[in-house]
Amino acid sequence: VDGEPPVRTFLSRVAVFAAVFAAVAAVPAGAHAAPSPRPATAGSADFSVSTASAPVSPGADGVVRTQLTVANNGAHDLTVTLRSVGVRAKDGGRVELDEQSDPVWSPGITVAPSLRLAAATYRSVPVEIRVPSGMLPDIYLLGFVAEAQPADPKATVRIYHRIGAIISVQVSGARERRLEVHALPGGFIRIGSTFEGQFEVRNVGDAGALARSQVMIGSGLTHEAVGMVRSSDEMQLFPAGTKRNVSFSYTVPGFFLYARPQAQVLYGDGSPALQTITSNGRPLLVIPWMTLILLGVLATLLTAYLIWSRRRRKARRAAEIAAGRRPAARHRAAGTTWAR
Amino acid sequence: MLRRWRSRLAVAAVLAVTACLGLAGPAHAAALTNVTWSMSNPQPSATGVRYTWAFTTPTGGTIQSITFTVPATTAGAVLTVADAYGLTGGTAALAGTTVTYTVTTPGPVAAGSSILVSLDGFTNTATPNPYTSTVTTVVGGVNTDTAASGAVTISNNSTTVNVVVARSTSFTSSATSLNMHMDPSVPALADKSQAVNLTIATNATNGYTLNVKTNQPLTGAHLSNPQFTPATADMTTGVASGAFANGTFGYAMTATGVGSLQSTPLSNGNYVGYRVAGDDVVSANAPTSGDTVVVTNRAKINHSQRPDAYSATVTYTVTPNY
Numbered sequence: 001v002d003g004e005p006p007v008r009t010f011l012s013r014v015a016v017f018a019a020v021f022a023a024v025a026a027v028p029a030g031a032h033a034a035p036s037p038r039p040a041t042a043g044s045a046d047f048s049v050s051t052a053s054a055p056v057s058p059g060a061d062g063v064v065r066t067q068l069t070v071a072n073n074g075a076h077d078l079t080v081t082l083r084s085v086g087v088r089a090k091d092g093g094r095v096e097l098d099e100q101s102d103p104v105w106s107p108g109i110t111v112a113p114s115l116r117l118a119a120a121t122y123r124s125v126p127v128e129i130r131v132p133s134g135m136l137p138d139i140y141l142l143g144f145v146a147e148a149q150p151a152d153p154k155a156t157v158r159i160y161h162r163i164g165a166i167i168s169v170q171v172s173g174a175r176e177r178r179l180e181v182h183a184l185p186g187g188f189i190r191i192g193s194t195f196e197g198q199f200e201v202r203n204v205g206d207a208g209a210l211a212r213s214q215v216m217i218g219s220g221l222t223h224e225a226v227g228m229v230r231s232s233d234e235m236q237l238f239p240a241g242t243k244r245n246v247s248f249s250y251t252v253p254g255f256f257l258y259a260r261p262q263a264q265v266l267y268g269d270g271s272p273a274l275q276t277i278t279s280n281g282r283p284l285l286v287i288p289w290m291t292l293i294l295l296g297v298l299a300t301l302l303t304a305y306l307i308w309s310r311r312r313r314k315a316r317r318a319a320e321i322a323a324g325r326r327p328a329a330r331h332r333a334a335g336t337t338w339a340r
Numbered sequence: 341m342l343r344r345w346r347s348r349l350a351v352a353a354v355l356a357v358t359a360c361l362g363l364a365g366p367a368h369a370a371a372l373t374n375v376t377w378s379m380s381n382p383q384p385s386a387t388g389v390r391y392t393w394a395f396t397t398p399t400g401g402t403i404q405s406i407t408f409t410v411p412a413t414t415a416g417a418v419l420t421v422a423d424a425y426g427l428t429g430g431t432a433a434l435a436g437t438t439v440t441y442t443v444t445t446p447g448p449v450a451a452g453s454s455i456l457v458s459l460d461g462f463t464n465t466a467t468p469n470p471y472t473s474t475v476t477t478v479v480g481g482v483n484t485d486t487a488a489s490g491a492v493t494i495s496n497n498s499t500t501v502n503v504v505v506a507r508s509t510s511f512t513s514s515a516t517s518l519n520m521h522m523d524p525s526v527p528a529l530a531d532k533s534q535a536v537n538l539t540i541a542t543n544a545t546n547g548y549t550l551n552v553k554t555n556q557p558l559t560g561a562h563l564s565n566p567q568f569t570p571a572t573a574d575m576t577t578g579v580a581s582g583a584f585a586n587g588t589f590g591y592a593m594t595a596t597g598v599g600s601l602q603s604t605p606l607s608n609g610n611y612v613g614y615r616v617a618g619d620d621v622v623s624a625n626a627p628t629s630g631d632t633v634v635v636t637n638r639a640k641i642n643h644s645q646r647p648d649a650y651s652a653t654v655t656y657t658v659t660p661n662y
Contacts, residue, residue: 093662162655
């Protein structure tokens, strides 16, 4: 503003900047991840599907009784169809749903084929699964597709929205369950504050297994364990023939760490015991940046001290020569020849 | 002079190595900390109960076994190890009032490790009371660290609180159909785009996959099978907005949140064509509270496009990954 004292202008600018900064900083981190506003237009769809969190087992009659919870979270009525489909288990906990029904399981699955849900309502849909005869003990993945029907079936482009849902059915009993674990190759040295690595867990048995993985960090100097890292917070399902790559990260507490990771996978095999397989990774030297900085500072100080010391010695010698004195006796004893 | 510096450097090196080794040195023995004991059902005489102990060991070493005390008359002929972490697998047995978890192949355990042992197959004591459980680690055949848990009340009046969170996935779309009224003589109607806003949320541990597919190219209903050509054969090749050809139908896409686009052309803002076989266009590897995907569908014509009512079905499928 014309005529305004420069100091006041500067202060006002600082105040505005501080207010803006404070306003930005006050926004919670999670606010950026807030879900988008729900669509309310007539042709929109807003629905969800939920299944049991743990594998379900058949009762004494060989029938699994569970449910799918289907919710219409939108502002208008919605028709949702339900059907059973085949599932292919893939690596990394992923699944692929088939278009077609599962020829083995689908004939024994009973579920309502269609639901008409009013706005902002949900329904728990009973699902009965009759375990086909002769099924071996295993954890089976059964797929369901919930499909929201388009509001205008005669539109140019009809859009179907599907949610795939998986129900895990556990048929208990003894069966060969066997996992393998291999540490994936990494480097020998790492600059940073974390000891990181990756290993691969593969189910090479005949049946699915629930497993938990962890990594023991063993010192390469003392051969003692210095840390334990849990790679998963829960037992994970490994369908037969699939694998997962598991990563771990351990924060190095001191100036450096020379250690070897040991991947440990704990899994149940149908017996009362919990089985363990292990795999040793390659030793790794981790040097945090702070250590390098400290070493750099130390080297700089040492170099500076050496230079200062040498200059001081030279100055002292020069002073001694200028004063016409002879060098110290120890120099003579060392056989040093001094110019006069 | 040189000798003096050598001696100084040697002293410095010894101090540095000592300091570094000192950081990794073994901790002194102390009591277990954070000891908890819980049961899946606190009713007297309840069967098939899961007992879970968790604690932190202050001392490093090779733990061969862990003992847990349980109330008198607790039964458990066959105990199954349901879960464990912090040490490796093993077996469990109840003798009197002591449950022993024996590690099959003992390995070193770091000081400060969190350990959990969860065992199935207990039958609770019939005597209602508050009880504590004493946890003791055995290293080298010697009881090393020990501590008691807080009291757990076995009582008919106890209520088990189980909160079960379902596996859940939600899918929101701004539109379930698109109507594009096109006219090659009107520039504004000869090149039309319509966006579909999708929102995906899931608590699946390994995120989700979004697949898009069509049942057919946009196909006319009345004349002899006229079509819109897909903008590209698949999502590995794309066309820039300015190069979008007449007589084609395709989509561009943006994704924000945990998930990311799996196609370089889409990431670069180009258009690709729908495929009957389908494409996994967005993938996330962690749960999300609301990823937003915007699909911009586009069709472009000139006078060579035969007049007809063209239609197709597009399917967006979200599959959670556990």
